Amino acid sequence: MDDDLAAEWEAAMTEQVGSAAEDGGSWASKLETQIAKTEEKRKNADRVLNQDEVDSFLGFNPAELGLSDQSGIRAIINSALVSxxxxxxxxxxxxxxxxxxxxxxxxxxxxxxxxxxxxxxxxxxxxxxxxxxxxxxxxxxxxxxxxxxxxxxxxxxxxxxxxxxxxxxxxxxxxxxxxxxxxxxxxxxxxxxxxxxxxxxxxxxxxxxxxxxxxxxxxxxxxxxxxxxxxxxxxxxxxxxxxxxxxxxxxxxxxxxxxxxxxxxxxLQGFMGEKFGRDATWEGHLATEIWSAKTEVKAVLYDKKLPLRRILDLDVGDTLMLDLKPDALVEIRCGDEPLTQGRIGRSGEHVAIQVAKPLRRSRTTLAAFEAAGQVRKETA
Missing domain, CATH: 3.40.1550.10 (CheC-like)
Incomplete structure (x- = not known):
């Protein structure tokens, strides 16, 4: 029983540190060598980086400035520079x-x-x-x-x-x-x-x-x-x-x-005379086309929001009361944009709207449209 246990221990030690007969060493000396190697690896893992390794990690090179061939944290810092x-x-x-x-x-x-x-x-x-x-x-x-x-x-x-x-x-x-x-x-x-x-x-x-x-x-x-x-x-x-x-x-x-x-x-131009954003020729052409474009204008007598339940309850013969006086002005719209206000009347057999207030000015300049209108009048 003791011989079997000793043979098992010997096999385990041979597998871990090698044979005792190799290099004339003993199991104890080889075990000490293995422990020393493990301790050295642990110290290397805890080693502090030297200055060259720190500079390489940060991407810092005192001999060079700017953004050329930089990496690490310094490249992130210098990314704010405009090239x-x-x-x-x-x-x-x-x-x-x-x-x-x-x-x-x-x-x-x-x-x-x-x-x-x-x-x-x-x-x-x-x-x-x-x-x-x-x-x-x-x-x-x-x-x-x-x-x-x-x-x-x-x-x-x-x-x-x-x-x-x-x-x-x-x-x-x-x-x-x-x-x-x-x-x-x-x-x-x-x-x-x-x-x-x-x-x-x-x-x-x-x-x-x-x-x-x-x-x-x-x-x-x-x-x-x-x-x-x-x-x-x-x-x-x-x-x-x-x-x-x-x-x-x-x-x-x-x-x-x-x-x-x-x-x-x-x-920012790639060559002399290059234009960005504004082109006078295209601007005039666009203004001419917009000037001659047709649009649909609506006269809104009354506009009010009602609950959906009330609208679903409407039946034939029901009367909707409009909070509007007979001489009230109607709103003239182009799509959803209000343009001006006018007074409703009759011209012959047609219902007409008389403009009562000036048109609402656009936030953008109308100089291009006025110039295009002048050109259209001259060519007409």
Missing amino acids: YERLPMLEIVFDRLVRLLTASLRNFTSDNVEVSLDIIKSVRFGDYLNSIPLPAILSVFKAKQWDGFGMIAVDSPLAYSIVDVLLGGRRSTAKLKVEGRPYTSIETSLVQRMIEVVLEDAELAFRPVSPVSFSFDRLETNPKFAAITRPANAAILVRLRVDMEERGGSIEILLPYATIEPIRDVL
Whole structure:
């Protein structure tokens, strides 16, 4: 009996932890190893996520802004941003700005300058300010007709390149060293002249869409002093790449959505002259057809609601008392809509209604119908 019980225990332990003869170990040592593995798995299950795993879960990447390739909770937060693709005319405007700016900067620097459109995207203003690499030159400008502000950011490589070109520096293939010192008054003055050139070309680029005047407001080197809208507000960010042979940098133009809101309807167009909602030709045709349409008009002497039980009890010879005086006005209706009131009478062998009050005016304008009526009279 004891031998059978020992054999049963041995078979169970062999199935759980393996044979005692394997690797020269005992059941006790293998059991301790199994317990250690189970404890390690439990600790791994309770392990706290590191920063990279947290950033991956939230979809946060400090190197990128906007809506490109984001996932997780941050993608849900940024879903409130309006994509610039809903404003197709805006991309056409900045393509025109690239062509204008290429010619203007060539004349400004007397050098071979190539301007290219790097990216257009939607960002949050606060996130953009925190991502600006320092030192940088920030220019705040005002759009007078739109009653709003915008911002132009010139990075350090481009600022030093412009200073080097305008002051007659040598054309060197070596990359310019970006220093951490503040900009001098001469450097800021030269960069300001370039920014004024950019603003002039931006006016020309927007002129076919909406005439606007961009006026230089101030120059800042600290992003905190260049705040033009609330940090959570959405804005359009346009990055232009400026290459002058082996040197150059980037210009970033930021326009809050509140600034371009007055011309939003124009920017929604896919091409110049596109019309949304209102078409004068179709409007006139519709008004002409409505003007010549026939409609049925009814004169209602008396209107009163009665219980269904009383109506079912009516029989031949019953009399309905109308609460109406002989000189009372009758209501003229078109369908269920009341038009005016009139007085009932007789004209020859016919019963007639004399209009006693002016027609009830519609809530919509009648200018289109009056214009269509004038055209109909002239063609008659």
